[in-house]
Amino acid sequence: MTIDIIIAYVKRYEFGHEKDFVPPITGIHLAAITPREHMVRVFHQQVDRIDFDTKADLIALSFFSGFAPAAFDLAREFGKRGKDLPTPRYDLLSNKFLIRKVIQATRGCPFTCSFCTVLTLNPGFRLRPVEDVIRDAAYDAFPHWWQRKVVWFWDDNLTINRKYIHALLTELKPLKKWWLTQASMDIAKDDKLLDLMRESGCIGVFLGIESFDKESLADAHKRQNKIEHYKTAVAAIHKRGIAVMAGFIAGFDHDTRESIEEMADRVMEIGIDVPFLSVMTPFRGTPIYHELVKEDRMLVKGWQFYNGYNVAFRPKRMRPKELLLAHRNLWKKAFSVRYSVKRILRGLLTLRPGALCLSLFMNSFYMYKRIRRNYPVDAL
Numbered sequence: 001m002t003i004d005i006i007i008a009y010v011k012r013y014e015f016g017h018e019k020d021f022v023p024p025i026t027g028i029h030l031a032a033i034t035p036r037e038h039m040v041r042v043f044h045q046q047v048d049r050i051d052f053d054t055k056a057d058l059i060a061l062s063f064f065s066g067f068a069p070a071a072f073d074l075a076r077e078f079g080k081r082g083k084d085l086p087t088p089r090y091d092l093l094s095n096k097f098l099i100r101k102v103i104q105a106t107r108g109c110p111f112t113c114s115f116c117t118v119l120t121l122n123p124g125f126r127l128r129p130v131e132d133v134i135r136d137a138a139y140d141a142f143p144h145w146w147q148r149k150v151v152w153f154w155d156d157n158l159t160i161n162r163k164y165i166h167a168l169l170t171e172l173k174p175l176k177k178w179w180l181t182q183a184s185m186d187i188a189k190d191d192k193l194l195d196l197m198r199e200s201g202c203i204g205v206f207l208g209i210e211s212f213d214k215e216s217l218a219d220a221h222k223r224q225n226k227i228e229h230y231k232t233a234v235a236a237i238h239k240r241g242i243a244v245m246a247g248f249i250a251g252f253d254h255d256t257r258e259s260i261e262e263m264a265d266r267v268m269e270i271g272i273d274v275p276f277l278s279v280m281t282p283f284r285g286t287p288i289y290h291e292l293v294k295e296d297r298m299l300v301k302g303w304q305f306y307n308g309y310n311v312a313f314r315p316k317r318m319r320p321k322e323l324l325l326a327h328r329n330l331w332k333k334a335f336s337v338r339y340s341v342k343r344i345l346r347g348l349l350t351l352r353p354g355a356l357c358l359s360l361f362m363n364s365f366y367m368y369k370r371i372r373r374n375y376p377v378d379a380l
């Protein structure tokens, strides 16, 4: 492999430096830890001419914060020349994974939900070139038909940039894949987008619904969710035969033990095909984490409490143990045989074949755990 490491630079004096004095160490250090079989070149934009027509397989950009604009310009220039992410090495994935074609087309999300790590881990919103994403979606060197057929988009909010998603789905259509992703509830009002999602093979969308309580949604800065629209939003997606997976969180400040446990019924009422049920987890760096620290409500605990199934803070209206118990009761009720089978049967009336397979598989997956008593583990 050939690798170009570029240290970006922006002039800080009208005429630049009279003498370039001393280089940063990052580039040559990165070169030193790169295995010797790779051919490495190091460019300092401060003194070197950048080779935009390079044949390098990998281009690494490094920069001091104030020089970021130069790094972004370089990234854009290389992007235009087709230097971007290669197709992931799907061949290195174990065949034990049912779905192997995982893709990320975008990074980031423009919303600001208080518990979400995306804002700090993936700030801004970035798009990969449509042709690169399509190239990855077309990768078919898998042994099983479903591994070739299903494309799992790991995006935080794939549909938010309408111009981009229309371009992507129009190109995806001829591949005749089944695909799934995460999206926000605004899609339910966009008939044109929903139609295109159906035509391009969408079988499931994951929506972060989170709560049935207005004040909790306000606390979470989840402006885009309107409780009174949940049912119609799900129905609009079902109209296209697409399954709705949805995330719900137990442990908002307005939650009580009862309100958490009754979520199992409300999830059924609005027609969710596959629920994902977690405990509020104040990940470091999120607004909710800072809020809880300010209120002295964080419990000093290990990382095992940050897996989405445990309690790492002091809830407002119950004790930590009660929140845990309420979540476990919710989980058991939601994945009971009765509710799981009901969701599968309901899908027979609303879902297209791929979406029905998804609902059948995922509901059976959780129902089997429930039957075996393979419950979420309590961290110690």
Ligand code: SF4
Pocket: 109, 110, 111, 112, 113, 116, 117, 118, 119, 156, 157, 184, 208
């Ligand atoms: S909509 Fe989803 S991805 Fe975006 S900030 Fe909220 S929780 Fe995070």
